[in-house]
Amino acid sequence: MVWASRLAFCSRNACFGVTVMVKSINKMIANKKVLLIAAIVLLGLTGGVAYAQTAPQPTPAGSTFEQRLAQRKSERTITLDDKDIRRIESRCKGSQSTLITIQQELAKTIEERKTQHLKIDGKLWIAIGQLKIANQDTFELEGLKASYNKQVATFDDLTKEYTQAIDDTIVVNCVTDPQGFKAVVETARIYLQEVRKQSGVIRAHLLDSVKPALSKSGEKL
Numbered sequence: 128m129v130w131a132s133r134l135a136f137c138s139r140n141a142c143f144g145v146t147v148m149v150k151s152i153n154k155m156i157a158n159k160k161v162l163l164i165a166a167i168v169l170l171g172l173t174g175g176v177a178y179a180q181t182a183p184q185p186t187p188a189g190s191t192f193e194q195r196l197a198q199r200k201s202e203r204t205i206t207l208d209d210k211d212i213r214r215i216e217s218r219c220k221g222s223q224s225t226l227i228t229i230q231q232e233l234a235k236t237i238e239e240r241k242t243q244h245l246k247i248d249g250k251l252w253i254a255i256g257q258l259k260i261a262n263q264d265t266f267e268l269e270g271l272k273a274s275y276n277k278q279v280a281t282f283d284d285l286t287k288e289y290t291q292a293i294d295d296t297i298v299v300n301c302v303t304d305p306q307g308f309k310a311v312v313e314t315a316r317i318y319l320q321e322v323r324k325q326s327g328v329i330r331a332h333l334l335d336s337v338k339p340a341l342s343k344s345g346e347k348l
Contacts, residue, residue: 165229165293169316183314185288195295196307199314205306212305219301219308226297233293237286244279247333251275258344268344271337278332282325289318 181202186195207215251272255265292315301308 165226165233165315165319169296169312169319183288183292183317185284186291192295192298195291196299196304196311199292199295199310200307203310203313205309207305207309211309215305215308216302219305223297223301226293230293230297233290237290240286241283244282244329248272248276248279251337254341254344263344265344268337268340271332271340275329275332275337278325278329282322282329285318285322285325289315289322292318 183199183202186198190198251268255268255272258265258268292311295311296308296315299308299311
């Protein structure tokens with residue numbers, strides 16, 4: 128009975144802990160102070176929704192800037208008229224400077240998100256271990272944890288490509304290569320949308336699946 132009551136208490140704590148972490152993630156979805164600024168900058172440069180062409184693919188490990196730029200240009204079909212070129216030339220340097228100022232904060236935000244993900248994963252391990260000690264079935268919760276880990280891995284891959292696209296947007300010579308500049312800008316915007324979408328997937332999984340499973344496990348004890 129002591130183990131059962133202790134486990135019931137810990138299970139509720141685990142559930143509460145996950146809820147707190149979910150709220151933290153919810154607040155950090157596309158960090159309204161950092162990622163939103165990046166989004167506004169990118170919107171100002173492209174002037175519309177990114178073209179629905181070939182989806183951007185992960186860049187090869189160890190690829191050079193020139194290789195990544197060539198890949199992004201091949202994935203996006205960029206056609207600029209004189210008006211587009213003049214607009215890019217007049218805005219791009221200032222926008223690159225703005226992105227540089229938020230680059231460090233952006234990296235910090237993403238690292239904080241990764242830390243939150245790891246904390247939630249740790250709490251799930253604790254809850255599963257406690258249930259095993261009490262001879263309770265953990266099959267469902269272990270499956271939910273595996274799904275969560277896959278979702279987080281996808282999020283990590285997307286943020287890696289997003290930050291790389293931001294870096295390339297800053298590095299590219301936007302005056303001499305406006306097509307290449309717009310290609311990496313649109314790539315960054317697409318990945319930003321995917322990062323936000325994946326954040327929503329993770330949050331929904333935690334709220335709609337993981338939290339109820341933890342609550343149900345606690346009720347059995």
